Amino acid sequence: MEFQISNRMRGMKPSIIREILKQMSDPELISFAGGNPAADSFPAADIARFSAELLENDPVGVLQYSVTEGVPAAREAVRKFANRHDEVVKDNDDLILVSGSQQILDFVTKCLCNEGDVVAVENPAFLGAFLSFRCYGAKLVGVSMEEDGVDLTELEKVFSANPKPRFFYCIPNFQNPTGRTMSAEKRKAVYELSVKYGVPILEDDPYGELRISGQPVAPIKSLDITGNVIYAASFSKIMCPGMRLAYCVCDKALMKSLVIAKQGSDVHTNVWSQRICAQLLTRTDMDRHIEEIRQIYREKAEYMMRLLDEKCPQIRYVRPEGGMFLWGTLPDGIDMQEFVKRCLERKLAVVPGNAFLVDETQPCQNFRMNFSTPTKANIEKGVEIMAAVLAEMDR
Ligand code: PMP
Numbered sequence: 001m002e003f004q005i006s007n008r009m010r011g012m013k014p015s016i017i018r019e020i021l022k023q024m025s026d027p028e029l030i031s032f033a034g035g036n037p038a039a040d041s042f043p044a045a046d047i048a049r050f051s052a053e054l055l056e057n058d059p060v061g062v063l064q065y066s067v068t069e070g071v072p073a074a075r076e077a078v079r080k081f082a083n084r085h086d087e088v089v090k091d092n093d094d095l096i097l098v099s100g101s102q103q104i105l106d107f108v109t110k111c112l113c114n115e116g117d118v119v120a121v122e123n124p125a126f127l128g129a130f131l132s133f134r135c136y137g138a139k140l141v142g143v144s145m146e147e148d149g150v151d152l153t154e155l156e157k158v159f160s161a162n163p164k165p166r167f168f169y170c171i172p173n174f175q176n177p178t179g180r181t182m183s184a185e186k187r188k189a190v191y192e193l194s195v196k197y198g199v200p201i202l203e204d205d206p207y208g209e210l211r212i213s214g215q216p217v218a219p220i221k222s223l224d225i226t227g228n229v230i231y232a233a234s235f236s237k238i239m240c241p242g243m244r245l246a247y248c249v250c251d252k253a254l255m256k257s258l259v260i261a262k263q264g265s266d267v268h269t270n271v272w273s274q275r276i277c278a279q280l281l282t283r284t285d286m287d288r289h290i291e292e293i294r295q296i297y298r299e300k301a302e303y304m305m306r307l308l309d310e311k312c313p314q315i316r317y318v319r320p321e322g323g324m325f326l327w328g329t330l331p332d333g334i335d336m337q338e339f340v341k342r343c344l345e346r347k348l349a350v351v352p353g354n355a356f357l358v359d360e361t362q363p364c365q366n367f368r369m370n371f372s373t374p375t376k377a378n379i380e381k382g383v384e385i386m387a388a389v390l391a392e393m394d395r
């Protein structure tokens with residue numbers, strides 16, 4: 001059978017990171033490429049205990065179909081969690097539990113974009129988001145990043161262009177891939193531009209809880225009094241990604257469409273995951289757990305940065321205040337693709353920075369390193385490999 005792939009999907013490329021991860025069966029390969037949370041932070045014992053209790057005491061309530069928006073007790077627990085520092089969920093908002101925040105990127109595009117519509121995105125940004133947007137035929141327009149977030153002059157130009165973007169995608173906290181955090185002033189300015197030009201903001205915040213230094217900055221959603229902001233956050237990085245659990249907060253009117261999109265996709269999010277999540281939020285000290293994760297990441301990030309300073313002073317990088325990534329910049333004269341290739345030959349995987357650009361063919365001296373997954377011993381080995389490759393290429 002020769003399948004006729006739809007216009008929409010024909011020409012779509014798989015995520016380069018997923019492709020790199022496929023090679024990971026080589027036990028000797030050290031990966032700075034993925035974005036996996038540190039496995040030693042997973043609350044496995046609590047999950048095992050709650051799961052056994054739930055299946056014993058309420059098997060039907062865990063195993064039966066449920067409502068699309070999410071199990072009511074879980075939604076309520078998540079609403080309280082989301083609002084514990086800033087008012088993220090407001091009176092006009094609704095909250096839906098979804099199967100990973102990747103799913104909400106898909107649904108928002110499904111609901112807001114027609115084929116050929118423009119979506120404005122931070123450039124570089126999370127390529128999984130680009131994939132979701134492109135699956136609906138959206139045309140991506142990148143907006144450059146500065147140290148404290150998106151370039152506002154460029155953003156205004158893109159917002160006032162014809163055709164107007166259907167929404168603007170941004171990751172204000174510890175951006176993937178750059179690790180940069182959007183300042184409070186910029187968040188306010190981005191929100192004001194969104195209101196002025198009527199362009200919704202899709203605020204993707206999977207890393208917000210993973211601050212390792214500096215002061216928290218309130219989400220753009222907390223400034224939103226007009227319903228312009230669609231906020232997505234995830235339990236992947238603070239519980240575990242295998243649960244595939246995330247939530248989205250947005251204006252009630254848009255939520256109606258998102259709910260229908262979900263009905264046409266997977267009916268509702270895994271009930272077991274939702275119930276476990278509710279138990280973890282109500283019966284364990286989540287803030288303490290999050291602090292433990294932060295401590296692990298703080299140590300690993302500091303360690304990687306110290307080694308880079310010592311062994312690879314030619315590599316400049318953004319010092320992130322949280323998240324999971326360092327965004328390295330190679331000196332001019334060192335070919336980034338060749339550097340990545342030679343690292344891989346020596347069994348170190350890093351991600352070439354152009355993978356995160358709207359136009360991958362643009363010249364790029366950046367690459368992304370993940371510090372949450374590798375052990376400290378592998379961080380050291382990996383940095384040594386980069387130092388050896390640089391020495392070889394400098395000759
Ligand atoms: N948004 C960003 C910025 C990400 O980096 C990721 C994955 N690491 C996701 C969304 C998807 O996360 P999940 O589906 O596991 O919630």
